[in-house]
Amino acid sequence: MPSGLNVVILAAGQGKRMRSRVPKVLQPLGGKALIEHVIAAARTLKPASICVVYGHGGEQVPQSLRTDGLTFVKQQPQLGTGHALAQALPRLEAAGLTLVLYGDVPLIGEETLAAMIAGGGDRLTLLTAELDEPAGYGRIVRNRRGSITSIVEEKDASATERGIREINSGIMALPTARLEGWLAKLTNRNAQREYYLTDVVPLALADKVAVATVKAAQWEILGVNSKQQLAQLERIYQGQQAVRLMEAGVTLADPARIDVRGSLVCGADVRIDVNCVFEGEVRLADRVEIGANCVLKDAAVGPGTRIEPFTSVDGAKIGANCRIGPYARIRPETRLAEEVHIGNFVEVKASEIGAGSKANHLAYIGDAAVGRDVNVGAGTITCNYDGGAKHRTVIEDDVFIGSDTMLVAPVIVRRGATIGAGSTITKEAPAGELTVARAKQVTVPGWKRPKKAVKGDE
């Protein structure tokens, strides 16, 4: 890569049409801010510096971005794209190229950016695209020989110029040494009274600097100005994630019904049914199957495990060959060993569960250490909270917990113990024994149920 590459990301605009207090470039796409996609693409070029020009929304932009390797300059007021780039001038390394990106154009591809700077040297490179509906964009004006003469903004364009289908994406690479001179010459004598960066084209030509173009795919240069456009870009982005997964061998029941808001890494022969959402960092090992309507966040799932429909997993590590759900809720700091079964309406929080253990129906396991081959009956609850603090429940290997058991923590159930159904366990249950803690069943001989009064009997 050329030395001394500067990247400047323009992000000072208001984005009025978003109707949001959150600055436009911080709106999420695929679970991360629009501008973070741009920064990630820029980083692939290994630039000497990345400078973000912000303005609208105050300090929210610099505050919410990880600042390592980024510099920020405030543009106040916002007097146009040329004025925006001028604010960044003092932060730029003098040699090489300056690549201008837009914080609200998030799908820009790495290869396209690499092509923009590949020419290097003393030239102006514009990223353009051919659009069937060019309305709203600046148009690329060429002479009869096909050379670029200027960029004309829609609001300044003649009827003929508006007919031009080649548009300016706004992304361009400029020779840094020329910038100061060119930007000083920009004026705001135009329909919008703005300092247009696009006016550097005639200045470059006057300086005998070559003006080149790189053609982008239509989707790459799409910007976000409204919630509708944000939703359109989200679908394009999710479509790309689906393609990437299928290319890696993942079977998707429907590529149009999966959302990846973060990173999803899959092993071989993973199958994902419809309407699943993956957030944060999710890893699915070989042969994992995810049923319909599951949400997995920051989770690792071991090989051969099946997550049945309508299951929520958040912040958990699940071992090999487990069966989870349907309708299970696995919460943060949960560790499941291999061959664990967690069934319907079972909630597990901050607990380790050993190999081969089962909680198949209607249970709450929180702040617990559960051993191997334990059977937790339906309706079992670890009463971990006393209103002030959380306490731990320990259930050792080979324990059988009868249905509807309350385990009042802190409490220990020793190895091989059996707890009778309906027990409320408040003290240690000894190893290998049956412990029952419930009122004894009594039968009252001769008891008669009171009779209903019959009308007119009184």
Ligand code: UD1
């Ligand atoms: C600009 C281009 C136009 C191009 C279009 C592509 C100019 C004069 N026009 O027009 O040729 O087709 O983008 O979308 O460059 N920004 C600032 N400070 C400002 C003004 C803008 O940081 O003072 C930022 C915005 O946040 C945005 C980008 O620059 O990220 C483009 O601004 P926008 O107002 O959308 O430019 P357009 O008028 O659409």
Ligand code: CA
């Ligand atoms: Ca725009």
